[in-house]
Amino acid sequence: MLATERHSKILENVNKEKTVTVAKLSKLLDVSEVTIRKDLIKLEQEGLLSRVHGGASITSFLPLERSFTEKQAERTKEKAQIARQTLSHVQPGDTLILGAGSTTMEFAKLLGQIAELTIVTNAVNIAMELNSQGVHQVILIGGEMRAKSFALVGAVAEDNLKKLSVYKCFIGADGIHERDGFSTLSLAESNVNRVMMSRARKVYVLADHTKFGETHFSSFADLSDVDRIITDRLDPQTHASFQELGVKIEVAQA
CATH class of the missing domain: 3.40.50.1360 (Rossmann fold)
Known part of the structure; x- marks a missing residue:
């Protein structure tokens, strides 16, 4: 699978699920977790998602402050x-x-x-x-x-x-x-x-x-x-x- 196609599928899953894990993306796309992490870094640099611990979330998905x-x-x-x-x-x-x-x-x-x-x-x-x-x-x-x-x-x-x-x-x-x-x-x-x-x-x-x-x-x-x-x-x-x-x-x- 080409990187561009992989990136498209990553963004599709992030936008659908709001937050996804590296492990889930790795299994879904049949590539290593190292490859997924590199993909997430690139997509974050382009402002398309935000990396979080163990995965990624959509950039507009910000946690609400609790009391x-x-x-x-x-x-x-x-x-x-x-x-x-x-x-x-x-x-x-x-x-x-x-x-x-x-x-x-x-x-x-x-x-x-x-x-x-x-x-x-x-x-x-x-x-x-x-x-x-x-x-x-x-x-x-x-x-x-x-x-x-x-x-x-x-x-x-x-x-x-x-x-x-x-x-x-x-x-x-x-x-x-x-x-x-x-x-x-x-x-x-x-x-x-x-x-x-x-x-x-x-x-x-x-x-x-x-x-x-x-x-x-x-x-x-x-x-x-x-x-x-x-x-x-x-x-x-x-x-x-x-x-x-x-x-x-x-x-x-x-």
Whole structure:
């Protein structure tokens, strides 16, 4: 089968199914997965589809941003596992920034175990959780609140962050990609994430395994901008691929 004919069949399937896997296309077209991946790269460069982890989707098929409540109900064990692992990176007296998100919320719930922390956050719900613990100095940065994530964003949030400096920053991400780095569905949150990272000496990204290989609307950092990714599990191939790029990945103990 000629490449042009193969590309036509790939696009036909992507447009019909919205999202297709490399394995399915390989079987359907009777070619290797390596060949399919090369085809997808070319078609993406031409703007005809978007590559996603393990396959491709139509360019107009963008994931809808879900609310914090919806995200909180998903993969609760994995998020708790990541939060427990992350706690080992915090010492009494630390100054921290916590970004918005369901995994960072799980982490915030555990911080009452460590004394004398100064914690800056752009998440209203995380600030309330930390304040209820009664053992921290909590700084809520102000700004425009996003209804879906309870995150404070915009010029006020960014300007207030630029006046502060902390030792460690802990944030989440909707996507972690070898080429595109870290991304999120919200441009406004992406901008705040960049500022939060710039105000910390060390940056940690907390993300479960489903975020790897994904790219979303707004990229906010390259892989090299982060000191460590903490996740719940990762397949050996993906782990090795990121390690080759010099990325430090810490897999939480079960």
